[in-house]
Amino acid sequence: MALTSEKVTIPVEKLKWMYETMVKSRYFEDTMVEAYNEGKQPVFNIGAGPVPGEMHLSTGQEPAAVGICAHLQKEDTVTSPHRPHHHAIAKGVDLKRMTAEMFGKVTGLGKGKGGHMHLFDPDVKFSCGGIIAAGIPHAVGAALAAKKKGKDWVAVTFVGEGAANAGGFHESLNLAAVWKLPLIVVVEDNAYGISVSKRDSTAVESNDKRAAAYGIAGAYVANNDPLEMYRVSEEAVKRARSGAGPTIIEIETHRHLGHFQGDPELYRDMEEVPGLRKLDPIMKLRELMIVEGIATEEEIESLETTAKKEVDEAYAFARESEYPKPEEALEDVFSK
Amino acid sequence: MEAVKKRMLTGNKAMAEAIDLEMERDPNVFVLGEDVGKYGGIFGSTQGLFEKFGGDRVMDTPISETAFIGAAIGAAAEGLRPITELMFVDFFGVCMDQIYNHMAKIQYMSGGNVKLPMVLMTAVGGGYNDAAQHSQTLYATFAHLPGMKVVAPSTPHDLKGMMISAIRDDNPVVFMFHKTLQGLGWMDQLDASVSHVPEEAYTVPLDKANVVREGRDVTIVGLQMTMHYALEAAEKLAREGIEAEVIDLRSLAPIDKETILESVRKTHRLIVADEDYLSYGVTAEISAIVAEEALYDLEAPVKRIAIPDVPIPYSRPLEQFVLPNADKIYREAIKLVNEE
Incomplete structure (x- = not known):
């Protein structure tokens, strides 16, 4: 399904930013696949190579991140789960320090203590974590703080569709609704919680329908469509900033890779991923921008070059940086 | 004398074999947890069981630990013998109320009138750079709380024998298995993760070093x-x-x-x-x-x-x-x- 042209009421600069950011995010993940595989050949060992540990990549899920982050400012909060790179990039997290963190370097966002699931960039109010649904109440707290401070800041929390079945989802949504907080929950439905399909785990067809249970707004975005995500998010952010309370947005999105790198993916059909790749939202947006005369081939290539250069520089920075000294493991437990 | 070739198994296969044998022996035994079905457990503890016993006895759950661990408690009180898996012990935070205020205390608070014959198995340990929320063992956190037997076997032989003991025990048993000792193809390959495991069912006591x-x-x-x-x-x-x-x-x-x-x-x-x-x-x-x-x-x-x-x-x-x-x-x- 192509992206429809009638939806292109988005300012050209925003559209270009969304495209460039999706390209940056995708290229970041593609580069990470290679970096992660270093030292893990011919025998895969999760603890080997320059980027060890679990690695959850967001390839295919870029529309969710850019569609809403296009409406956010630096002061707005974003919390994210174990699959955080596309959100971090769209929120403007320092790419060099984020990459360095994944390489376990002292120049990383957490001086090498956190790793890819635990990125914290307070400068742009971004955080993520490895426990399902745990970021939702943190966003509730950020939204509460905005309200207490009298600011029109909003808090956006990204979760997978599996997180909607965790207790924290329900508790947080009810609280945010009762307190009418500027919270937006973006549920990325990539169809699987690791191996368990949404069909087998979730009683409702889409999680935006749960909004009714909290008396708040809900919206659904089909087909991994970044333009529709932009449109729906615009309303949700407006609603939040104006004090009209929370929104749940569910977006149908696609996980092109395994739950983690090294996932044998025996729970899904071999044909599924090639099929998903044909629906690539980046390819579709590129085509649309050219067909609609929004950008020329040359302009698009220039956006792509800029995005990739930034990623290459971030990886170079990460690789060239030093490891922390072993005894630095004992620092930062408490603030001084 | 003819040399006897020893039967060698990895930790995960030893565990799965124990569960398999007990499921065959006792129709009350069943498994529930995240990715325990088609995936066979993220750390292989239920490998092959879904194919053999089907989804009614090897149940994939939503990411709802409070609900499915609590459900295991409720089912155990009814006389079933559930084995439930908390994927990483680090995830205990979302469901510890069910574990320690209920699973650990109901037998005692009921004056011994309610039994909870269940196993809570969970993966522990670090060493492969999985960071602060996926690398803990938390042995003491669980062992500190009265009302649960807590075991941490170190060899495939003991993983099988202690799992069988745990399933047959009438008390809640927290069964901690170390990821690196499961002998999984995608982790460090240690000699220690493979050992001789007899084919038949056998028990190893839950209280002996x-x-x-x-x-x-x-x-x-x-x-x-x-x-x-x-x-x-x-x-x-x-x-x-x-x-x-x-x-x-x-x-x-x-x-x-x-x-x-x-x-x-x-x-x-x-x-x-x-x-x-x-x-x-x-x-x-x-x-x-x-x-x-x-x-x-x-x-x-x-x-x-x-x-x-x-x-x-x-x-x-x-x-x-x-x-x-x-x-x-x-x-x-x-x-x-x-x-x-």
């Missing part, structure tokens, strides 16, 4: 990875003429005091190595037991090797710095034995 190496000079108590590190250190110490006795703790609650005390009365020196946090942990408990009951048998102060009180860091040099290893045990043992 195991002297895995006899020695006269120093006792080293460990469990799971630290037990294997202790054995490695003992080999090196033997080359220096120091004979270490290595005890595989196996069971955290109840703890087998006698085996530890007997060993310390023989060697007069004790090192406890633990992949959990130092303070208020396994090393503290065992030190206290020895201080209370065998203080005057000691010729030197007890040495503790555990994770200094920091969360597990991600970066390799940082993680390796905080984790115990064979070399740290070896160095402490040398110092301890040479201390006057």
Whole structure:
């Protein structure tokens, strides 16, 4: 399904930013696949190579991140789960320090203590974590703080569709609704919680329908469509900033890779991923921008070059940086 | 005599075989948890069971630990024998109320009138750079709370025998298995993750430590990875003429005091190595037991090797710095034995 042209009421600069950011995010993940595989050949060992540990990549899920982050400012909060790179990039997290963190370097966002699931960039109010649904109440707290401070800041929390079945989802949504907080929950439905399909785990067809249970707004975005995500998010952010309370947005999105790198993916059909790749939202947006005369081939290539250069520089920075000294493991437990 | 080829299994296959045998034996046994079905458990603990027994007895759950661990409690109270999996022990935070206010206390609060014959199995341990929320063992956190048996087998042989015991036990058993000792193809390949496992069903007690190496000079108590590190250190110490006795703790609650005390009365020196946090942990408990009951048998102060009180860091040099290893045990043992 192509992206429809009638939806292109988005300012050209925003559209270009969304495209460039999706390209940056995708290229970041593609580069990470290679970096992660270093030292893990011919025998895969999760603890080997320059980027060890679990690695959850967001390839295919870029529309969710850019569609809403296009409406956010630096002061707005974003919390994210174990699959955080596309959100971090769209929120403007320092790419060099984020990459360095994944390489376990002292120049990383957490001086090498956190790793890819635990990125914290307070400068742009971004955080993520490895426990399902745990970021939702943190966003509730950020939204509460905005309200207490009298600011029109909003808090956006990204979760997978599996997180909607965790207790924290329900508790947080009810609280945010009762307190009418500027919270937006973006549920990325990539169809699987690791191996368990949404069909087998979730009683409702889409999680935006749960909004009714909290008396708040809900919206659904089909087909991994970044333009529709932009449109729906615009309303949700407006609603939040104006004090009209929370929104749940569910977006149908696609996980092109395994739950983690090294996932044998025996729970899904071999044909599924090639099929998903044909629906690539980046390819579709590129085509649309050219067909609609929004950008020329040359302009698009220039956006792509800029995005990739930034990623290459971030990886170079990460690789060239030093490891922390072993005894630095004992620092930062408490603030001084 | 004809040589008998030993039947070797990885840790995960030994566990899955135990569950398989008990499911065949007892229709009340069933499994529920995240990715225990088609995936076979993220750490392979239920490999092949879904194919054999189907989704009614090997149940994939939503990411709803409070609900499915609580449901296991409810089903156990009805006389079923559920085995439920908490994927990573680190995830206990979202469901600890069910575990310790209910699973651990209902038998007691009911004056023994309600039994909960269930197993809560969970993956523990670090060493592969999975960072602070996926690398803990939390042995002591669980062992601290009365009302649950807590075991941590270190070999495929014991994983099978203790799992069978756990399933047949009428009490809730927290069954902690170490990821690195599962023998999974995508993790470090350790010799320790493969051992001889008899084909038939057999039990290993849930309350007995195991002297895995006899020695006269120093006792080293460990469990799971630290037990294997202790054995490695003992080999090196033997080359220096120091004979270490290595005890595989196996069971955290109840703890087998006698085996530890007997060993310390023989060697007069004790090192406890633990992949959990130092303070208020396994090393503290065992030190206290020895201080209370065998203080005057000691010729030197007890040495503790555990994770200094920091969360597990991600970066390799940082993680390796905080984790115990064979070399740290070896160095402490040398110092301890040479201390006057």
